[in-house]
Structures are given as C-alpha cells and as structure tokens.
Amino acid sequence: MGDKLRNIYTQFPGGKYKVLTLSYDDGKIEDRRLVEILNRYGLKATFNVNSGLIDQHFKEYYKERIPMSEYKELYKGHEVAVHTVTHPTIARSPKEQMVRQIIEDRSALEKVMGYTVRGSAYPNGSYSDEVVDALKACGIRYARTVRSTGDFSMPEHYLRWHPTCHHDYQGLEDLKKQFVSLSKSQYMYMFYLWGHSYEFEVNNNWNVIEDFAKDMGGRGDIWYATNIEIVDYLDAAGRMQVSVNGDFAYNPSAVSVFLEVDKKTIECKPGVTTEL
Numbered sequence: 715m716g717d718k719l720r721n722i723y724t725q726f727p728g729g730k731y732k733v734l735t736l737s738y739d740d741g742k743i744e745d746r747r748l749v750e751i752l753n754r755y756g757l758k759a760t761f762n763v764n765s766g767l768i769d770q771h772f773k774e775y776y777k778e779r780i781p782m783s784e785y786k787e788l789y790k791g792h793e794v795a796v797h798t799v800t801h802p803t804i805a806r807s808p809k810e811q812m813v814r815q816i817i818e819d820r821s822a823l824e825k826v827m828g829y830t831v832r833g834s835a836y837p838n839g840s841y842s843d844e845v846v847d848a849l850k851a852c853g854i855r856y857a858r859t860v861r862s863t864g865d866f867s868m869p870e871h872y873l874r875w876h877p878t879c880h881h882d883y884q885g886l887e888d889l890k891k892q893f894v895s896l897s898k899s900q901y902m903y904m905f906y907l908w909g910h911s912y913e914f915e916v917n918n919n920w921n922v923i924e925d926f927a928k929d930m931g932g933r934g935d936i937w938y939a940t941n942i943e944i945v946d947y948l949d950a951a952g953r954m955q956v957s958v959n960g961d962f963a964y965n966p967s968a969v970s971v972f973l974e975v976d977k978k979t980i981e982c983k984p985g986v987t988t989e990l
C-alpha cells in the first residue's frame with residue numbers, strides 16, 4: 715500500500731496564502747490619481763473599461779474618460795479588462811447585443827494593450843445565465859459582480875466573482891485589520907476591493923484609498939495580484955500532476971507553482987518534476 719498520507723496544499727506564489735486584488739470600473743480620468751497611489755504602495759488592480767464611450771458619438775463623456783492612447787502607459791503593471799463597449803444593463807439586452815458588447819470591447823482593448831484580454835466586470839452589476847454563456851463563448855475567464863461578500867473567501871465561480879466589498883463599506887477598517895492578522899495557513903484568503911475612482915473625487919474621500927494602500931501595501935505575507943493573475947496562477951496550480959504517494963509532482967505549465975507539503979513550501983518549477 716501507499717506511504718503515509720501527507721498534507722499537500724496549493725499556495726500562492728512565494729508560498730503565500732493571502733492575496734489582495736482591486737477592481738475599478740469605467741476608466742474615468744480619476745484613474746490617473748488612483749494608479750499613482752497604487753503604484754506608490756505596490757498594489758495591483760484590474761481596470762474595467764468601455765472602449766465605445768471614448769469616440770466621437772459620445773462626446774459628452776469624452777472629457778471624463780482616459781483616452782485609449784494613454785491606456786498602455788497608465789495601466790502598465792495592472793490589468794485592463796472588458797466592461798462592454800457602451801455600458802448597457804447587459805442582462806436586459808438581446809443576446810446578439812450581449813455578444814457584440816463583450817467581444818468588440820475585448821477586441822478594441824487587445825489592439826491597444828497588446829495582450830489577450832480575458833477578464834470583465836458586469837456593467838451596472840447586471841448578469842444572468844445567458845450573459846455568463848455569452849462571456850464563455852467570447853473566451854472571458856472571469857467576471858466580477860457588485861455583490862459584496864464581506865469576507866475573504868475565494869471565488870466559487872469565476873464568472874460570478876463576488877468581491878469582498880466596495881471601498882465605501884462601513885466595515886472596511888475592520889476588514890483591513892482582520893486580513894492583516896490572519897494567520898491560519900491551511901486556508902487561502904482573498905481580499906477583493908472594488909469601486910470607481912471618480913467616487914473618491916465626488917465624495918472627497920481620497921484618504922480612504924490612500925490609507926488602504928498604505929496600510930495594506932508592502933507586506934511580505936500578501937500576494938498583490940490583478941484578477942487575471944489570480945485566475946491564471948490557480949489554473950496552473952490546478953494542472954499540477956502530483957504522485958499518489960505525494961513524493962513528487964510534475965508541473966506542465968510555464969510558471970512556477972508553490973505547494974505546501976507538511977508545512978514546508980516547495981517551489982515546483984515549470985516543465986519539470988520536483989521531489990516533494
């Protein structure tokens with residue numbers, strides 16, 4: 715029979731078990747100030763933007779939104795993701811329109827960014843089973859809702875990915891403290907903050923995100939990641955081929971995967987078999 719069973723767990727990169735991610739929508743000019751704050755403290759975010767609200771037909775919006783020519787430089791190190799072309803309440807749209815709203819936004823963003831765009835957030839928080847099907851058909855791997863969990867659970871369904879909370883949530887300070895003090899490494903924890911950068915301007919509360927970034931940034935036990943980095947890493951972890959006896963593992967992906975084996979962190983390098 716086999717050797718003694720060992721506890722083998724997936725870890726985040728670097729052997730971490732906490733991840734922090736942010737998601738900000740609509741691509742308005744206040745993103746410039748937000749990105750500057752995030753970059754100062756090493757936080758990573760996903761920016762969900764509408765490629766169709768920046769052209770001549772929507773002149774009234776133009777002034778408030780970041781021109782696409784600025785995306786590549788501004789959002790460097792972060793992720794740009796689909797938020798549909800013109801921000802409809804998409805669950806009310808005919809399916810042909812759903813598909814165009816998704817795939818044409820994706821196409822426009824890929825042209826500008828030079829990488830595949832595989833994430834999204836639901837405009838007006840609107841979704842349905844049909845929208846989820848349309849996203850899948852368009853090669854979108856995840857979609858964020860506006861339904862806050864108030865906790866640090868990992869998403870059960872990437873295409874219905876519920877965030878922890880909006881930045882205006884009353885209990886934000888408590889959540890920050892809780893997340894920092896988490897110490898049970900047998901779980902994986904995700905803190906997922908979302909909002910719109912223009913809300914800081916409208917509500918005159920830039921201090922909320924300044925404090926958040928300062929308090930949460932620069933911590934050695936937190937992985938700072940964009941949404942798609944989390945999905946891609948966990949996909950790679952899910953592809954790990956571990957022997958029945960748990961004494962070796964083959965990593966068929968192109969990135970390192972970290973496993974905890976009897977409380978010890980082991981880096982499984984890409985394309986090779988590692989002794990555990």
Ligand SMILES: [Zn+2]
Nearest residue numbers: 739740837838
């Ligand atoms: Zn939006």
